[in-house]
Amino acid sequence: MPLVRIDTTQRLAPERRRALGDAVHRAMVETIGVPPDDRFQVIVGHADAALNVTPGYLGIDHGSDVVLVQITLNAGRTVEQKKALYQRLAADLAATGAVRREDVIVNLVEVVKENWSFGNGDAPYAR
Amino acid sequence: MPLVRIDTTQRLAPERRRALGDAVHRAMVETIGVPPDDRFQVIVGHADAALNVTPGYLGIDHGSDVVLVQITLNAGRTVEQKKALYQRLAADLAATGAVRREDVIVNLVEVVKENWSFGNGDAPYAR
Amino acid sequence: MPLVRIDTTQRLAPERRRALGDAVHRAMVETIGVPPDDRFQVIVGHADAALNVTPGYLGIDHGSDVVLVQITLNAGRTVEQKKALYQRLAADLAATGAVRREDVIVNLVEVVKENWSFGNGDAPYAR
Numbered sequence: 001m002p003l004v005r006i007d008t009t010q011r012l013a014p015e016r017r018r019a020l021g022d023a024v025h026r027a028m029v030e031t032i033g034v035p036p037d038d039r040f041q042v043i044v045g046h047a048d049a050a051l052n053v054t055p056g057y058l059g060i061d062h063g064s065d066v067v068l069v070q071i072t073l074n075a076g077r078t079v080e081q082k083k084a085l086y087q088r089l090a091a092d093l094a095a096t097g098a099v100r101r102e103d104v105i106v107n108l109v110e111v112v113k114e115n116w117s118f119g120n121g122d123a124p125y126a127r
Numbered sequence: 128m129p130l131v132r133i134d135t136t137q138r139l140a141p142e143r144r145r146a147l148g149d150a151v152h153r154a155m156v157e158t159i160g161v162p163p164d165d166r167f168q169v170i171v172g173h174a175d176a177a178l179n180v181t182p183g184y185l186g187i188d189h190g191s192d193v194v195l196v197q198i199t200l201n202a203g204r205t206v207e208q209k210k211a212l213y214q215r216l217a218a219d220l221a222a223t224g225a226v227r228r229e230d231v232i233v234n235l236v237e238v239v240k241e242n243w244s245f246g247n248g249d250a251p252y253a254r
Numbered sequence: 255m256p257l258v259r260i261d262t263t264q265r266l267a268p269e270r271r272r273a274l275g276d277a278v279h280r281a282m283v284e285t286i287g288v289p290p291d292d293r294f295q296v297i298v299g300h301a302d303a304a305l306n307v308t309p310g311y312l313g314i315d316h317g318s319d320v321v322l323v324q325i326t327l328n329a330g331r332t333v334e335q336k337k338a339l340y341q342r343l344a345a346d347l348a349a350t351g352a353v354r355r356e357d358v359i360v361n362l363v364e365v366v367k368e369n370w371s372f373g374n375g376d377a378p379y380a381r
Contacts, residue, residue, distance in 0.1 A: 003197060014176035022179070037181050038181065039184075040179075040181065041178070041179035042178060043176070044177060046296065049271065050271075051296060052272055053293065053294055053295065057291045068257065068296060070257060072197070082368055082380070089371070090373070090374055091375065105294060105373060107257045107365070108369035109326060109363060109365055115234060115237070116233065118184055119231060120229055121213045121217030126210060130361045141304070145306055152306075166306060168305070169322060246359060247358075248345065248358070249312075
């Protein structure tokens with residue numbers, strides 16, 4: 001159910017960007033209860049001019065190789081679950097070697113459960 | 128008012144991707160009352176590595192040529208309207224010959240009516 | 255905190271697209287109280303076939319060089335603030351010479367304040 005958009009630099013090769021996506025998915029499975037088979041991601045590598053990101057905000061410096069992770073998901077996670085997700089994302093994406101912890105930017109967009117179809121026109125959560 | 132993002136494979140030629148967009152629009156007009164002239168879409172064809180999609184979820188298999196349709200629209204549609212939209216999207220996108228019914232993935236993001244401007248700085252729904 | 259997606263034509267050179275992004279940011283700072291250092295934007299230039307936009311809606315004609323500005327931000331702005339933002343966006347983006355006032359399309363997606371992390375796994379607004 002999450003639809004994940006990952007935007008980062010094209011300096012990362014496609015397979016490394018894909019590895020970031022896989023790490024994002026594992027973090028969601030292990031911190032906020034996303035089903036392991038529920039993976040729907042769009043991962044784009046951009047030229048520098050396309051990522052217009054502050055050099056620093058709230059005391060955290062940002063380089064030119066940020067990773068923006070925007071996750072659309074069902075409402076209902078607690079603040080504690082969300083915090084655990086952010087911690088895991090920063091740690092695990094940095095562990096891939098592709099990005100600094102400081103440059104893992106995350107945004108959640110929450111929707112109601114009837115707002116999804118995963119093929120065949122079904123609305124599996126609209127019960 | 129809907130802003131529609133369609134992400135699919137670059138194996139589909141641009142004009143076929145555009146035809147998917149037109150089919151998405153007609154389905155919204157006919158099932159959830161979107162005005163026919165209210166069409167704002169961004170349609171992107173990606174390399175395989177950019178679409179990181181599960182091979183199967185909830186009993187539906189997915190191939191490498193999925194179509195992800197994310198629709199931002201005003202809140203207010205009923206669950207029945209949303210279900211009708213999903214059914215039409217699966218049927219009509221498959222009818223273009225570009226995608227299987229199983230590979231039509233849909234997500235709705237709902238907003239309030241004052242969250243739109245369609246040019247000139249107007250906020251036409253903020254009444 | 256806003257995550258801004260700007261989609262426009264690839265006929266605009268990357269530096270001109272970036273200038274649109276900078277103008278969007280200044281408008282948000284000056285009308286809805288976004289911190290000056292809080293800039294996170296993804297700006298993409300598309301081929302014509304990718305921007306499937308109505309030739310006209312609600313009495314406003316659209317050309318082939320629209321700018322779609324989708325802003326995800328914290329809930330809480332008033333309708334008057336939103337209207338002021340739209341006016342500034344239309345005026346200031348047109349003033350760059352890159353786009354007509356009529357072709358500045360804006361959509362806001364609102365989220366709760368715990369839905370953000372700006373690096374290091376912190377959740378700075380979740381207090």
